[in-house]
Structure formats: structure tokens, C-alpha cells
Amino acid sequence: MSHKRMPKRKAAIAVGGVAALGAAALLLPNANASQDKDQASGATGTAKTLKAADASNLAAQLQKLLGDALAGSYYDSAKQQLVVNVVGGDKNVIVQAKKAGAAVRQVENSTSELKAAAQTLKTKATIPGTAWAVDPRTDKVVVTADSSVTGAKWNRLQSTVQSLGSGKATLKKSAGTFKTFVSGGDAIFSQVQGGNVRCSLGFNVTASDGSPAFLTAGHCGVAAKDWSDSQTGQPIATVDQANFPGNGDFSLVKYNDPNTQAPSEVNAGNGQTVQINQAADATVGETVFRMGSTTGLHNGQVTGLDATVNFQSETDPNGVDTVTGLIQTNVCAEAGDSGGSLFTQDGGAVGLTSGGSGDCTSGGETFFQPVTTALQATGATLGGGGNGAGAGDQAGTADPSASAGDQSGAGDQAGTADPSASAGDQSGAGDQAGGDQIGGTADPSATAGDQSGTGDQSGTGDGAGTGNQSGEGAGDGSSS
Structure with missing residues (x-):
């Protein structure tokens, strides 16, 4: 391959690998699928109608x-x-x-009281397979235990929750187990000892030194340093910063070629794209979309903020990898979507897939790294490097009729893309919405098999194992 073509090929990472999927749900301006009708019981006054x-x-x-x-x-x-x-x-x-x-x-409960309850949980119940977040709709801390929390661990968790008082916290069980997703998504690959690691690209950004880069999950960046856009291809991007476990789950990965054109878009399937205009903080109750190559486009609601997730350590059988500061949702996901994008229908970059439990048949919880904090921590700005990215807080509006290339790299704009135009007529695979892939054209070489969704995900180790990663084993791999 000539040097002249390299930038084009490198940008293929930012392009969706969903051509083989065929279908996803239609993104509509007022999409409400999978969304509970939360009533503000007891709310008073005349409030504004807001998007x-x-x-x-x-x-x-x-x-x-x-x-x-x-x-x-x-x-x-x-x-x-x-x-x-x-x-x-x-x-x-x-x-x-x-x-x-x-x-x-x-x-009844103040923010400080609920934070104190969460601190008690951290001190007394940091058990692998548990998670907690404040739910402002119930004014309580919602504690979730996956199927691995049994026996003495369950008793310890239950007694800790009860000690907080019935008005402070609730406890629920989740199907499956909390884990991170190594294989699948809008596949990016790394060859490590024991096999291939697969993760997903989240959003293209411009690094603080002006070079083109992308965000993905931290446990991916901890697992492997060099990443390719094909399973056996040469590395085209190198991890610059990685954070996992601890306060967040994010990596900044720089493209090796500084001329890489990396547009600020998400692939919504069928060659359709949603222009990413700005980084957006999540709000409990809002509808968000996640793209996974295995399960396609799915939507759901944000259910909690500043969530803490305790993953079973992939490297220490008796250890726990705790990740804090995550967004909790009821968007389904399956193994392989680690690092992939969570976004809003009007083009806001919200999160990077971390992990969770459940699948797209039975549902479950999925956790995401907030994009806003990942950008702040890495010093990156939203938008594709080498393509006019990082143009600041502009009040522009994306034109969905323009091609993906025309709209790339617009920086942190407050514009609005029309998702009904961008997401196209995508029949079939459920409430799905375009995500982990950021480019103008789908990469037909990436098959659905390469990219297994985001199921039981939740922060530890996308990493360096032999598992699901080369498509041969059943394991999710060990990372940190």
C-alpha cells in the first residue's frame, strides 16, 4: 500500500464496520423507544418544555x-x-x-446524605459484581448485584444496604455478571501475547498537541499499546494515555500518521452517519443511543450518574477493579463493544462503553465513561484531527444533507444534526442507534462477527487475554 493511501485507510477505523449488519432502527427526531414515562410526582410550578x-x-x-x-x-x-x-x-x-x-x-435526602451512603457502601461492600449510583427519580442510592454475588457476599451487601435505612437505598439483582468487553464493536485490533484483543473506537478527537487521535475504553489501552484497523494489519495508532481502573475508564490513542483524516461522526449503520457536534453531559431520564456491531443500534435511558462499578479483577482471582464516575444506563450491550460510543440523537458525544451485565435479549445495565471528563483528563478536544477539528465552541448547525466529509472536524459546536436524515432507513434490529463508529462509509471488511456488541460490560479488562478476542475462545481476556 502506498504512503499516499495510508491516511484514507487509517480513517477507516473511524468508519463503521456495520455493512454486514444490514439493519438498525430508525433514528427519529422524537425517538422515545425503551423510555419510561417518568412522572415528576409532587413537582410544582410551571416549567418550560425542554429538549x-x-x-x-x-x-x-x-x-x-x-x-x-x-x-x-x-x-x-x-x-x-x-x-x-x-x-x-x-x-x-x-x-x-x-x-x-x-x-x-x-x-427527603440531600446530595450529601446520599454521597455518605455511597461512601459507606465503598467502605463496607466493595465486592466484585456490585455497582451503585444515585437515582434522583427515587431520591435513593440504587445498589445492583450481579449473579456472582451469593452467599456471604450477598449477606454482607444486603446488611450494608439495610444499615443505610430503607429511605436511603434500594438493592436489586441483575442477570449475568459485570464485565468489560474485549472483542467486537467497531473493531480495532491489537496483537498481544496469547491472541488478539478487540475493542471499539469511541470518538475521533484532536490531542492537545494538535495530532489526530481517538478515545476508547481505558481497559483497552491498558491491555495493549498498538492498534490496527484489521485483525492482521500493521498498527496505525498508539496509546498515549490510559486510565483503568480508578476514576474512569478511558484511553487516548493517537494515529501514527499525522495526516490522518478522522471525521467527527458516528456511523448509524447502512452507510448513514450522525454528525457529532459537541460533548454532552448525561442527564438521568434522557434517551441515549449506542452502536454495536454485533447487536446494531440500541437506545435506552440514562438511569444514574457518578456510578461506581466493582469488576472482578481479570489478573487477581481475589481482587476487584473498582471504577468510579461512570454513567449508568439500561441500554443493552454485549461482549465486544468496549470503548464504543454513546451519543444523543442531536449529535452529542456522551460516553464510551465500559462494561455491564445482561445482553440484548434479556436487557441489563451498561456503564459508560463520560466523554466530558475523558476530554478534560486527556486535554483532547472533540473533532477529527487533520480535518479542521477543534474549532472551538461554535454555534453552527450541521447540515445532514451534506456528506460526511463535508461536516467532519467541526470541533465543540453547539449545532444540531437532524438524526432522521443522518440515521437513514434502517430496518429491523431493534431500538438501535448509531455509535461506535465515526466515519462516512461503512467498512465492509469488518464483519459482524468481528464485533460483538456490549453485553456484560463494566470496566475491567478488555485486555490481553486469549478469549473472545481472536474469535476462538470464550474468555473476555485479561487486561490490567
């Missing part, structure tokens, strides 16, 4: 303005309102929140 993205922005503004006087907030999808929780009936807080356009709800 989820605007509600997220308002929530951030009110958090800065009112701080701990707020006890969380969420998006009421049925009423299209932001609901903010207030403890103690502080009239000044209520007036300011209403004036800003939010509905106000009186609750």
Missing part, C-alpha cells in the same frame, strides 16, 4: 448556581421538563429553580 439536551444544560447551570441546595435532577420525558430535587423547602432555591424553567420537587 433533553437543553434540560442537561439547564441542570448544569442550576448546579453551579445552587450547589448542594439541589438534591439532584432528572429529565421527565413525558412532560419534557427538567425536574430538580430540593430538600427542606428552601424558598430562595425553589424560586430560582422555577424562574430558570425547572419543575421543583421536595425530597
Whole structure:
């Protein structure tokens, strides 16, 4: 292959590998599939009707303005309102929140009380296969245990939750086990001792030194340093920074060729793309989309923020890999989507797939690394390197009728793509929405088999094992 063609080939990582999938669900401007109708019971006042993205922005503004006087907030999808929780009936807080356009709800538990409950769980119940996050809709910490938490471990977890009081926390069981996803997704590959590692590309970015790069899961970057866009191909990108376990699960991987054209897009299947305009904070209650090459495009709701997940260590049978600061969702996923993109229908980059439990038949929980914190930690900016990326906070609007190449690298723009145009007519595979792949054209060489979705995922080790990664074993591999 000539040097002249290399940049084009390298950009294929950023392109979807979903041509073999055929179908995904239609992304509609008001997609509501899989979304519960949360009612703001007890909410008072006349609140503004808001899109989820605007509600997220308002929530951030009110958090800065009112701080701990707020006890969380969420998006009421049925009423299209932001609901903010207030403890103690502080009239000044209520007036300011209403004036800003939010509905106000009186609750019992303050943010500090719920954080204290989470700290108790960390101290007494950091058990592999457990997770917890604050749910502002119930004003409680929701604790989840996977199927591996039994016997003495279950008793310990149950007694810890009970000690917090019935009004502070709830405990539920999850099918399957929490794990990270090594094989599959919009496949990127690395050859390590024992076999191949497969992960998924999340979003193209521009590194702080101006070079083209992409974000993926931290446990992928810990597992392997050099990444290719084909199973036996030469490396085309190298891990620059990787964080896992600990506070987050993210990696910054730089393309080896500084001329790589890496557009800021997500492939929604069938050669259709959604322009990524900005990094967006998740809001509980909003609809989000995840793309996986095995299961296609799926949507669901954000159910919790700042989640803590305790994965069984892949390297220490008695160890636990704890990851904090994650987004919890009910979007289904299956093994292999690690690192892939979570996004909103209007082009907001929200998360990178970490791990979870369940599958796209029975459902389950899936956890994601927030893109905003990954960008902050790595110093990268959203947008494809070498293609006019990182142009700052522009108020532009993407034109969905323009080609993918025309729209790439627009930086952190506050524009809105029309997902009904971008996502195309994609029949069939369930409530699915375009994700882990960021390019204009699908890469037909990447088959669905290469890219197994995002199921039982959750933060540890996408890594260096022999498992599912070369398509031969059943294991997920060991990473850290």
C-alpha cells in the first residue's frame, strides 16, 4: 500500500464496520423507544418544555448556581421538563429553580446524605459484581448485584444496604455478571501475547498537541499499546494515555500518521452517519443511543450518574477493579463493544462503553465513561484531527444533507444534526442507534462477527487475554 493511501485507510477505523449488519432502527427526531414515562410526582410550578439536551444544560447551570441546595435532577420525558430535587423547602432555591424553567420537587435526602451512603457502601461492600449510583427519580442510592454475588457476599451487601435505612437505598439483582468487553464493536485490533484483543473506537478527537487521535475504553489501552484497523494489519495508532481502573475508564490513542483524516461522526449503520457536534453531559431520564456491531443500534435511558462499578479483577482471582464516575444506563450491550460510543440523537458525544451485565435479549445495565471528563483528563478536544477539528465552541448547525466529509472536524459546536436524515432507513434490529463508529462509509471488511456488541460490560479488562478476542475462545481476556 502506498504512503499516499495510508491516511484514507487509517480513517477507516473511524468508519463503521456495520455493512454486514444490514439493519438498525430508525433514528427519529422524537425517538422515545425503551423510555419510561417518568412522572415528576409532587413537582410544582410551571416549567418550560425542554429538549433533553437543553434540560442537561439547564441542570448544569442550576448546579453551579445552587450547589448542594439541589438534591439532584432528572429529565421527565413525558412532560419534557427538567425536574430538580430540593430538600427542606428552601424558598430562595425553589424560586430560582422555577424562574430558570425547572419543575421543583421536595425530597427527603440531600446530595450529601446520599454521597455518605455511597461512601459507606465503598467502605463496607466493595465486592466484585456490585455497582451503585444515585437515582434522583427515587431520591435513593440504587445498589445492583450481579449473579456472582451469593452467599456471604450477598449477606454482607444486603446488611450494608439495610444499615443505610430503607429511605436511603434500594438493592436489586441483575442477570449475568459485570464485565468489560474485549472483542467486537467497531473493531480495532491489537496483537498481544496469547491472541488478539478487540475493542471499539469511541470518538475521533484532536490531542492537545494538535495530532489526530481517538478515545476508547481505558481497559483497552491498558491491555495493549498498538492498534490496527484489521485483525492482521500493521498498527496505525498508539496509546498515549490510559486510565483503568480508578476514576474512569478511558484511553487516548493517537494515529501514527499525522495526516490522518478522522471525521467527527458516528456511523448509524447502512452507510448513514450522525454528525457529532459537541460533548454532552448525561442527564438521568434522557434517551441515549449506542452502536454495536454485533447487536446494531440500541437506545435506552440514562438511569444514574457518578456510578461506581466493582469488576472482578481479570489478573487477581481475589481482587476487584473498582471504577468510579461512570454513567449508568439500561441500554443493552454485549461482549465486544468496549470503548464504543454513546451519543444523543442531536449529535452529542456522551460516553464510551465500559462494561455491564445482561445482553440484548434479556436487557441489563451498561456503564459508560463520560466523554466530558475523558476530554478534560486527556486535554483532547472533540473533532477529527487533520480535518479542521477543534474549532472551538461554535454555534453552527450541521447540515445532514451534506456528506460526511463535508461536516467532519467541526470541533465543540453547539449545532444540531437532524438524526432522521443522518440515521437513514434502517430496518429491523431493534431500538438501535448509531455509535461506535465515526466515519462516512461503512467498512465492509469488518464483519459482524468481528464485533460483538456490549453485553456484560463494566470496566475491567478488555485486555490481553486469549478469549473472545481472536474469535476462538470464550474468555473476555485479561487486561490490567
